[in-house]
Amino acid sequence: MQTYLNKKVTVAITDRSPADGNSVNPGESFDVHIATTNADATSGGVALKNLKYRLSVDNGSVAKLVVPDGMFFHTTDLDGNDVTKGSERTSMIVQNTLFTKLPIGENSTLVVAGKATDAASGGSTSVRARVLADVDLDELFPPGEDTPVATKSLTVVG
Numbered sequence: 001m002q003t004y005l006n007k008k009v010t011v012a013i014t015d016r017s018p019a020d021g022n023s024v025n026p027g028e029s030f031d032v033h034i035a036t037t038n039a040d041a042t043s044g045g046v047a048l049k050n051l052k053y054r055l056s057v058d059n060g061s062v063a064k065l066v067v068p069d070g071m072f073f074h075t076t077d078l079d080g081n082d083v084t085k086g087s088e089r090t091s092m093i094v095q096n097t098l099f100t101k102l103p104i105g106e107n108s109t110l111v112v113a114g115k116a117t118d119a120a121s122g123g124s125t126s127v128r129a130r131v132l133a134d135v136d137l138d139e140l141f142p143p144g145e146d147t148p149v150a151t152k153s154l155t156v157v158g
Contacts, residue, residue, distance in 0.1 A: 004046065004135070008039035009102075011131050014109075024063075027118045032065070033111050034129045040105035047139035048102040052095040052132040053110050054078070059125035060090035066113040072098045088115060093132065101136060 015033035016022075024030050034053060039045030057063050067075045069085040074095045077083055083092060094110065102108050114127065 005131060005133065008043065008045060009048070009131055009133070010037045011035070011129055013127060013129055016127075022124075024116045026116055026122065029066075029113055029115050030063075031111050031113055032127050032129075033109065035107060035109050036102065036131050037107040038102045038104060045104040047104050047136040048133040049100060049136040049139075050095075050132075050134045051100050051102050051108060052093050053112075054091075054093050054130050054132055055112060056091035056128045057114070057125050058128070059123060061117060061119060062123040062125040063114055063116045063127075064088035064090055065092060065127070066115060067092060068094060068112060072096055102133065103139075 012035050013032060014035045015031075017031045017033075018024070018028075032055075034055075036051075036053075038048060055065055057065060065088070067083050067085050067087050067089060073085075074097055075083050075085070076093050077089070078091055078093065080093075083089060094112065096108075096110065099108060
């Protein structure tokens with residue numbers, strides 16, 4: 001599974017807003033846009049389920065991510081413990097409960113807010129994103145399927 005996610009699923013931070021180069025002012029909020037694309041069928045793509053985003057910042061004294069507060073987000077720390085919506089964190093796992101699947105050849109996006117600290121000295125950090133998911137075995141091997149019908153001719157002689 002890890003090989004599939006590493007080779008067939010692309011994750012990119014496509015935008016940061018406000019987009020003034022790579023800089024934000026102390027105390028300023030910003031948004032991070034994450035795009036995930038699953039491989040198509042011709043590239044060996046398989047459907048995924050339980051789609052989650054593992055997000056982090058390298059230096060929490062420079063900036064933190066804000067836990068999404070929408071009703072359709074479930075967010076935990078890296079150990080799986082629920083975290084308070086709207087709180088600021090250096091790492092978290094976010095799942096949009098409306099969009100937990102990533103079909104073959106499809107993409108998904110997530111926007112997460114962040115906030116620069118008020119530190120007068122500033123500094124730099126990096127935002128990191130990766131996807132956690134499971135192969136959707138019910139999509140790959142649909143339940144309730146049956147085999148082709150076997151037939152053999154029978155003649156009754158009278």
